[in-house]
Amino acid sequence: MKRGTLLPGLATFVVCALVLFPIWWMLVTAVAQPDDIRAFPPVFVPTHPSFAAFHTILFDRPMLRWIMNSLIVAGLSTALTMVLGVLGGYALSRFSSRVVRAAGMSVLLAKMIPTTLLVIPLYVLFREYGLLATLTSAALAHCTVTIPFAIWMLKAYFDSIPAELEEAAAIDGTTPLGALWRIVLPVSLPGLGATALYAFILSWNEFAFSRTLLFSEPSNWTVTIGIASIRGEYIISWNEIMAASAIVAVPIIIVFLWLERYLVVGLTAGAQK
Amino acid sequence: MAVAARSGWRLWRPSARGWLGVLLMGPSAIVVAFLIIYPLACALDLSFQKIRITRVGAARLPFTLDNYSRALASDDFWNAALVSLGFVILVTLGCFIVGVGCALLVNQRFPGRRIARLLVALPWAVPEVVAATIWAWMFDGSFGVINWMLLKLGLVNAPVAWLSQPHEAFAVCTIALIWSGYPFVAVMALAGLQAIPGELYEAAQMDGARAWQRFRHVTLPALRPVCAIALVLVVLRVVRDFATVFVITGGGPVGATRSLAVYTYEQAFSFYNIGYAAAVGLITLALCAAFSGMVVRKTVAP
Numbered sequence: 001m002k003r004g005t006l007l008p009g010l011a012t013f014v015v016c017a018l019v020l021f022p023i024w025w026m027l028v029t030a031v032a033q034p035d036d037i038r039a040f041p042p043v044f045v046p047t048h049p050s051f052a053a054f055h056t057i058l059f060d061r062p063m064l065r066w067i068m069n070s071l072i073v074a075g076l077s078t079a080l081t082m083v084l085g086v087l088g089g090y091a092l093s094r095f096s097s098r099v100v101r102a103a104g105m106s107v108l109l110a111k112m113i114p115t116t117l118l119v120i121p122l123y124v125l126f127r128e129y130g131l132l133a134t135l136t137s138a139a140l141a142h143c144t145v146t147i148p149f150a151i152w153m154l155k156a157y158f159d160s161i162p163a164e165l166e167e168a169a170a171i172d173g174t175t176p177l178g179a180l181w182r183i184v185l186p187v188s189l190p191g192l193g194a195t196a197l198y199a200f201i202l203s204w205n206e207f208a209f210s211r212t213l214l215f216s217e218p219s220n221w222t223v224t225i226g227i228a229s230i231r232g233e234y235i236i237s238w239n240e241i242m243a244a245s246a247i248v249a250v251p252i253i254i255v256f257l258w259l260e261r262y263l264v265v266g267l268t269a270g271a272q273k
Numbered sequence: 274m275a276v277a278a279r280s281g282w283r284l285w286r287p288s289a290r291g292w293l294g295v296l297l298m299g300p301s302a303i304v305v306a307f308l309i310i311y312p313l314a315c316a317l318d319l320s321f322q323k324i325r326i327t328r329v330g331a332a333r334l335p336f337t338l339d340n341y342s343r344a345l346a347s348d349d350f351w352n353a354a355l356v357s358l359g360f361v362i363l364v365t366l367g368c369f370i371v372g373v374g375c376a377l378l379v380n381q382r383f384p385g386r387r388i389a390r391l392l393v394a395l396p397w398a399v400p401e402v403v404a405a406t407i408w409a410w411m412f413d414g415s416f417g418v419i420n421w422m423l424l425k426l427g428l429v430n431a432p433v434a435w436l437s438q439p440h441e442a443f444a445v446c447t448i449a450l451i452w453s454g455y456p457f458v459a460v461m462a463l464a465g466l467q468a469i470p471g472e473l474y475e476a477a478q479m480d481g482a483r484a485w486q487r488f489r490h491v492t493l494p495a496l497r498p499v500c501a502i503a504l505v506l507v508v509l510r511v512v513r514d515f516a517t518v519f520v521i522t523g524g525g526p527v528g529a530t531r532s533l534a535v536y537t538y539e540q541a542f543s544f545y546n547i548g549y550a551a552a553v554g555l556i557t558l559a560l561c562a563a564f565s566g567m568v569v570r571k572t573v574a575p
Contacts, residue, residue: 008381012389015378019371019396022407022452025418029410041425042418080304088301095294103298110309111506112561114513116537117554120547121312121319124326144308147301176293205400207516208534212542224402228520231406238410245403256398260391 029242037238053239066226074203076139081146081199089154090180107148115208133217141209146199157191194262223248320552326545340552352528353536364511367451372458380466397456405520408449439529442522446530449517458503465499501572505565512561533557
């Protein structure tokens with residue numbers, strides 16, 4: 001092997017080891033024996049993994065309930081986001097006019113609004129309408145993050161589909177909505193899947209809105225509130241906290257490794273504008 | 274059938290297209306108006322009232338600029354602004370050094386490059402709250418792995434109580450923010466690097482440019498537009514961050530990590546100064562908008 005190819009490979013290996021260490025450390029702590037947590041020197045490779053912490057966190061703490069709540073909130077916000085995102089993205093891609101573009105751009109500006117600012121009026125409004133501390137309130141709040149990004153990610157995807165398909169259908173008498181439903185959506189399934197997944201992940205990971213809107217009702221906590229709170233709420237070991245963290249993070253990490261190609265499109269969607 | 278065909282066709286005509294677009298965008302626009310624009314207007318309205326959370330729902334209080342003048346005269350506000358500025362400078366710098374460095378690295382040709390590209394961006398997939406929790410554990414004052422490493426290397430003589438000292442806590446938050454922020458820069462920079470035509474490098478090499486000169490005169494200028502976008506998004510992310518700092522330190526100790534976002538939250542939901550918090554949040558938003566506008570104008574019209 002040439003020196004020219006070995007050196008970057010080696011450097012990359014070292015960099016990867018450094019930046020991935022925190023993830024490794026989470027997993028090691030999660031499966032460590034309780035005594036290993038306080039071991040000096042620390043145990044870097046678990047030789048006798050123990051899954052007791054997973055058992056405790058899943059069955060002796062409200063973790064399953066938090067997971068359920070997160071799934072419901074993320075499911076609701078993803079469903080709403082996809083319906084609106086498909087229509088808005090299609091409008092931007094095929095029926096763009098000055099008004100539509102202005103709407104699309106202004107939606108992007110939502111990225112500038114601090115969550116801690118937006119959550120104040122949302123808290124007040126949700127309280128007024130009796131939605132405060134319900135899963136619906138969190139799902140709606142998450143939509144302020146997911147809708148803008150979904151519109152732009154889907155626009156980029158629809159742009160990659162040739163308009164000739166719909167033009168042919170138009171001559172056959174299909175309405176634009178019919179063409180969207182019967183021609184564009186079926187060939188966009190990968191893009192729709194990636195967008196939905198991304199929206200789901202954004203909602204699953206969200207903390208500031210959830211914590212503010214749901215904190216007063218522990219039975220409605222999501223996983224992120226749970227993890228952030230178990231450090232203080234319960235007398236708990238780092239084993240359990242890292243086990244809970246792993247349960248929340250590992251599915252997302254797997255999805256990322258599996259679908260990175262599609263998700264990176266979303267990461268940079270709207271950024272090009 | 275003929276009628277249906279004709280009416281369907283008519284909808285596709287240019288005269289109808291504009292309306293169709295507006296119609297399709299309509300639902301999103303309405304929801305965004307209800308969930309973002311109307312609430313923002315409410316926040317603006319609240320910021321002009323001396324209002325506490327218990328008073329919400331009661332009659333509107335008289336118009337006042339008191340919240341803004343109080344913020345601008347408050348030491349806590351300026352401290353928060355300074356903390357946010359510190360985070361923005363250090364975290365942005367860190368994200369760009371690590372991110373662009375990683376992108377340059379995995380842009381080289383070597384076996385396993387595809388996997389390396391995946392792994393280098395992996396911290397992005399870790400939820401912020403989880404990332405913050407992991408860093409809090411690694412920097413734990415008694416059993417944290419970082420303390421062990423530093424002791425082992427002989428850099429410190431006794432375990433450091435990272436999270437209960439101002440500068441140390443600030444450093445921990447900075448590191449956590451860089452760790453979750455750099456993958457975005459890496460992905461953007463890598464996309465920018467791949468868009469540079471190889472001929473440019475060949476031409477530079479023919480002209481006798483050394484490696485550093487090629488980097489300085491070919492790579493950097495080509496990355497400029499991508500980096501400008503990344504810069505805006507990274508800065509916005511740091512200013513708006515709440516989860517990382519709140520989970521690691523809660524804004525403490527003695528306000529050393531209390532950024533504008535944490536300060537806004539604290540004022541609103543710990544002290545119930547709703548009007549004041551809205552004013553602080555809106556000042557933050559104005560700063561974000563001014564910064565983004567400045568960078569975008571500089572890069573769009575060079």
